[in-house]
Amino acid sequence: MWRNLKSIGMMIPTDSFYNKFSCFYPLVDVFLKPQKQVLFNEVNTLPAGNLLEIGVGNGAHLPLYKKHYITGIDTSSEMLKIAGKQNHKHVRLLQMDGEALQFQDGQFDYVVLSHVIAVVDNPERLFEQVYRVLKPTGRVFILNHFTPNNWLKHLDRAFGLFSKIVHFKSVFYIHDIATIRSFELLKEVHFGPAAYFKLLIYQKQ
Numbered sequence: 001m002w003r004n005l006k007s008i009g010m011m012i013p014t015d016s017f018y019n020k021f022s023c024f025y026p027l028v029d030v031f032l033k034p035q036k037q038v039l040f041n042e043v044n045t046l047p048a049g050n051l052l053e054i055g056v057g058n059g060a061h062l063p064l065y066k067k068h069y070i071t072g073i074d075t076s077s078e079m080l081k082i083a084g085k086q087n088h089k090h091v092r093l094l095q096m097d098g099e100a101l102q103f104q105d106g107q108f109d110y111v112v113l114s115h116v117i118a119v120v121d122n123p124e125r126l127f128e129q130v131y132r133v134l135k136p137t138g139r140v141f142i143l144n145h146f147t148p149n150n151w152l153k154h155l156d157r158a159f160g161l162f163s164k165i166v167h168f169k170s171v172f173y174i175h176d177i178a179t180i181r182s183f184e185l186l187k188e189v190h191f192g193p194a195a196y197f198k199l200l201i202y203q204k205q
């Protein structure tokens with residue numbers, strides 16, 4: 001089922017950006033593939049459950065889910081159109097805003113946020129929603145860049161203005177999100193020598 005919730009309001013700039021960018025996204029994905037493999041190894045070791053992926057994009061990693069019932073949401077209709085060309089059992093795709101989830105409380109066992117938390121307008125609101133829709137002791141998997149406390153922080157700051165144009169926040173700290181304190185950190189995996197990218201696994205408490 002496809003629901004065009006945004007069509008009743010105005011198209012936000014991030015939607016337009018990803019609608020235009022959708023055909024080029026596979027180029028970015030090549031670079032992100034090794035980290036995603038680690039993410040999916042973690043996700044696939046867990047017992048089968050209801051999994052929500054927010055910002056599912058072009059669905060490039062839908063085939064990497066080996067179990068679970070997958071709900072993939074995104075605000076970009078073009079990204080979803082590409083994702084929808086794949087035919088997977090146990091996958092439903094919906095056009096929906098991660099900051100205003102149209103799901104009941106406590107519906108999901110797992111939430112995956114792969115390179116989306118620094119893209120959404122309001123990460124705090126996103127995490128409030130994630131907390132709400134997760135079952136008690138549900139888990140959230142976050143794959144993203146995080147501004148480190150090393151030389152890379154200067155690059156992040158220098159890149160700040162340009163990053164707004166391409167719709168993400170280059171300077172990004174997980175501790176700026178107050179709702180994250182309602183979760184317990186279970187695991188942290190670093191990628192690359194400067195640990196710029198991380199996989200963080202949290203459990204709702």
Ligand SMILES: C[S@@+](CC[C@H](N)C(=O)[O-])C[C@H]1O[C@@H](n2cnc3c(N)ncnc32)[C@H](O)[C@@H]1O
Nearest residue numbers: 018055056057074075076079097098114115120
């Ligand atoms: C950088 S891409 C990441 C795509 C995919 N998760 C991946 O790891 O390759 C970010 C995606 O998040 C979507 N997005 C941005 N804001 C969103 C929001 N508020 N709710 C849901 N999806 C959103 C964009 O349309 C885009 O498809």
